[in-house]
Amino acid sequence: MRPEALKGHLDALLLAVLEAGPQHGYAVIDTVREGSGGTFDLPTGTVYPALHRLERSGFVHSRWDTVGGRRRRTYELTLAGRQALMAERDVWDTFSTAVSALLARRPWPTTS
């Protein structure tokens, strides 16, 4: 998978993952990998900055936990985050429909 393919859609994925319940960053990476059937194996350098961005935007809220001596930062969707996710789903639908339509074009039925 070409890395830049994700550009502009990462936030939607992260919000969708967190919609299922609060998770910490490392777990988010696992969930994305499994939920995408292995297609997306996001590096930490992608996910952590993205989560920080989402928090700055007010879409998620974080708190520190300590589990088994390890520090964890658990992220949870805010109300604004849920609304943003709804908007992102709409964007994705129109976007993917349009791209699929264009990619489905074929030479022969030129109809011109």
Next chain:
Amino acid sequence: MRPEALKGHLDALLLAVLEAGPQHGYAVIDTVREGSGGTFDLPTGTVYPALHRLERSGFVHSRWDTVGGRRRRTYELTLAGRQALMAERDVWDTFSTAVSALLARRPWPTTS
């Protein structure tokens, strides 16, 4: 439509449009707009550099025409371009399938 949504998929769209036959840049813009049902109305500052990029990559070949006193640069897919398009279609399929799967996740059927 958030502008950056297209990032990483523009080349695929342009190649797909040119697959139907050679076109010049301005016409490509029209074809994309109509083929996407109005979703993508690409600015010239997006399309012309992208076409140049595709030519540098060897995916399209251009020639100058003059039609009605106006200079036109007509782009045509190369063999490499056709192959790249096939690859792009595969990328798009895996990509969109994975994103749709993740966005379809819902809180309740947590199954955990």
Next chain:
DNA sequence: CGCCTATAGCTAGCATTGCTATATGTAGCG
């Protein structure tokens, strides 16, 4: 104990890429 792996987090800097803004020039209409 020392080493490695898995877990868990962080950041600086890079490269790519699409967009905005601006520019040039022709054809045709009122």
Next chain:
DNA sequence: CGCTACATATAGCAATGCTAGCTATAGGCG
């Protein structure tokens, strides 16, 4: 003559995901 549509072009911006590198704990193995 001025306006609009057609047609191409580029400089510079902003955003964003990735690479690479770093810190730190827990636990297994030799």
